[in-house]
């Protein structure tokens with residue numbers, strides 16, 4: 001079955017005429033910069049003076065932009081703006097809603113090529129930052145909500161899609177960063193939301209008024225939330241009729257009243273407060289996660305995109321994770337930088353030409369390109385949804401993300417092999433610069449004579465940063481759990497593996513007679529239908 005079943009695409013209609021919704025004063029969140037935000041510098045200014053309630057190390061943060069632990073994560077998002085300025089083909093697209101060139105992170109995919117270009121942009125940003133640049137959750141939430149709101153309206157006669165497109169258009173016009181808040185804290189994992197002892201374990205509606213709804217609860221592990229302008233709150237799992245109050249999707253400004261952010265600390269994060277840049281490994285860039293606590297936070301009706309339609313929660317989660325699991329191509333870009341670091345330390349140590357070193361670099365590259373290949377294959381094998389947005393292939397997206405739960409760990413292991421023990425026993429930058437022992441440290445830390453000891457130290461610190469320091473959060477553990485822990489992908493792969501079809505192939509070859517008439521059917525369905533469909537097919541066919 002094709003996903004689109006002959007109904008006219010609203011997306012196609014709006015493409016003829018750019019959306020003319022005027023951005024209202026209320027929609028323009030308080031920012032220190034003049035919108036639209038285009039450059040990294042404008043973005044950084046836009047985050048100032050927002051009066052967010054952020055806790056870090058037991059204290060309220062005065063100004064996150066200037067906090068040494070937080071700033072590298074802001075720099076990573078700023079790079080998504082600067083890339084768009086430097087390489088518009090990679091970092092931007094023309095919006096059918098505004099008619100303008102916008103940042104690709106805010107674009108709705110109009111073709112498989114758009115999805116592939118998202119992946120290429122993600123790989124490039126991974127290369128440039130060596131960490132999580134935080135904007136893909138919002139991008140994937142936008143693309144999944146485009147089709148889900150359309151299909152809720154179709155079933156219930158609601159007006160969510162139009163509201164959503166209004167919000168999307170406003171975000172595109174202003175150049176905002178959107179955070180995707182899906183993962184609830186979840187309490188007892190064996191229980192549904194309505195079965196929890198404490199109902200706040202899943203974000204829920206506590207009150208409805210003529211103006212809107214109030215929500216309560218907490219979202220965990222929220223990537224880039226403090227660096228965003230808006231958050232989109234979404235359910236995290238399949239919901240049943242008794243979970244109706246948990247079936248809420250809405251957009252709210254990051255500085256909405258009643259939100260508290262509790263910053264997630266990362267391995268070696270306080271090195272950013274010690275001064276110096278060598279021990280940091282990657283002094284400029286890092287990721288960011290925080291817990292977001294909603295204490296009866298108001299969302300007006302025009303920013304609500306689902307309210308009570310619990311039967312669509314599973315559709316949203318599956319479509320969001322479908323987009324997001326192939327977004328993990330970002331790790332192939334980070335992997336490029338780590339492979340480069342491993343090759344550099346081998347060179348500095350004078351062993352680059354040894355056959356086993358070269359073989360390990362080949363192995364790392366093989367693993368890294370496997371991640372990339374499955375990501376873009378999923379994007380190429382896309383389908384057009386009823387709303388007109390394109391969605392990448394779910395089976396291959398899950399294969400991509402499942403690779404990501406393993407391969408960065410093996411690439412990291414090989415990088416540590418090539419780095420040598422110095423990666424974890426090296427002295428600090430302060431010893432290197434010490435008036436008495438600095439010369440001794442530089443003498444004994446030398447590898448090849450042409451290479452300064454400081455450079456050798458810098459490259460091993462980068463490998464430390466990416467495999468066990470701050471950016472190992474993004475490269476390793478986020479690879480494991482982000483967009484769902486490994487079992488979540490195995491469930492999706494299992495659902496689509498079409499064993500009956502494959503058994504029939506085997507029985508045919510082995511000369512075993514079919515047991516039923518269905519077994520002789522050679523009609524392709526499910527995943528196999530997509531595998532053998534023409535690359536340029538439309539779902540109208």
Ligand SMILES: Cc1cc2nc3c(=O)[nH]c(=O)nc-3n(C[C@H](O)[C@H](O)[C@H](O)COP(=O)(O)OP(=O)(O)OC[C@H]3O[C@@H](n4cnc5c(N)ncnc54)[C@H](O)[C@@H]3O)c2cc1C
Pocket residue numbers: 137180181182183184185186189190220221222223224289473474477478481482483484485486487488
């Ligand atoms: C660095 C990082 C960034 C992230 N960014 C975001 C973000 O921006 N937005 C967002 O919404 N989410 C984000 N996530 C959340 C991510 O989607 C979750 O971590 C993931 O879904 C797993 O949930 P959990 O961490 O609560 O793990 P848990 O649910 O505690 O899982 C732990 C283990 O228990 C197993 N398990 C869980 N439930 C069950 C069950 N019912 N039955 C059997 N086994 C079970 C899991 O398979 C896993 O092996 C991020 C996570 C990380 C680590």
Ligand code: SF4
Pocket residue numbers: 131132133134135136137223327328329330331474478482
């Ligand atoms: S982990 Fe990768 S896909 Fe997810 S937000 Fe970070 S950079 Fe994007």
